[in-house]
Amino acid sequence: MFVKLWTVLPRTMSNVSWYLPKNIEGAKEQLAQEQDNIDNASVQKAFVSSGENLGLLDNLGIExxxxxxxxxxxxxxxxxxxxxxxxxxxxxxxxxLDERFQNFVQSASDQTVEYRYHGTKWRNGMAILQTGLRILGSKSATYSGSMLGDAIYTSKDFNKSYNYSDGLMFVLNVHTGKPLNVTKHTDVRDYSWDELQKLGYHSVNADPGLYTGWVTLQRHEQTIYNEQQQTFMYILEC
Structure with missing residues (x-):
């Protein structure tokens, strides 16, 4: 599994035109992949420059x-x-992350936690293992907009998250707390942790069948707006 996570394929640009995107969607995908490669390269550089004789798991801080x-x-x-x-x-x-998560849940007014899926690409794996899932949002070079704002997107629907992956899935323990249920298209907008706190909620839940104003949601989504609201439970190879 770590071979998949660690490997970045070298490229020899004998013909630059092979690597030029053919359209806007291709450009977005290429930009996303380049950002992911940079993120993973920074992980590898951190290992090399740490000066400590640590194994891979210790460097990542995982078990x-x-x-x-x-x-x-x-x-x-x-x-x-x-x-x-x-x-x-x-x-x-x-x-x-486990300690941070437990402290966060213990301080919450509603301590409900549930398993949720998060699917991603293998090329993102090392960076995620090093830092945990992050809310990058509009500050990220790869940001292209999200239905419910800058958040960590999860689902209780396996296939929803699987569609965002190329075989790498995380099962997270998520503090869903008291969710704000989005039931009509006028509720589909950007949310934030500060706003949810003021309204008395902890996450945003969108069930299948919701008309977003442009499409009908086919599968469940649940978003959290504080990175402390989640921790790892399992990795799935699919």
Whole structure:
């Protein structure tokens, strides 16, 4: 699994035209990939320059189990009928995030936590393992707008998150707290953590069938607006 996470394919530009995007969507995808490569390169540079003789897991600050031969019951219940789409399961813990998450939940007025999926590309894996999921938003070079604003986007629908991945999925423990349920298209807008706090909510929930004003939402989405609201539970290879 780490071979997939670590490897960045070298490119020899003997013909520059091969690497030029053909349209706007291609340009966005290429820009996103370049940003991801930069993020992962910064992770590798940090390892090389740390000056400490640490292993990969220690450098990342994570604890990762060997590949599990049996799917734990809590995960099996969450996966439901999707278990057959998973090729490998690993328990994942990042103690700094775990402690931050527990402290956050204990201080919340509603302490509800639930498993949620987050799908991503393998090229993003190392950066995510090093820092945890981040809310980059409009400050990121790859930002292209999001339905409910700058947030960490999760789902309880396996296929929703799978569609954003190329086989790498995280199962997160998420503080959903008291969710603001978006039920009509006029509710589809940018939210923030400060606003949700003032309204007495902790996350934003959008169920399938919601008409957003331009399309009808096909699968569940739940957004959180504070990075402390989530921590790792499992990595899935799909």
């Amino acid at each position: 990762l189990s060997p590949r599990l031969t049996d799917i734990p019951q809590d995960l099996k219940d969450f996966l439901g009928l999707n278990w057959h789409k998973v090729n490998g399961v690993y328990r994942l813990s990042k103690p700094l």
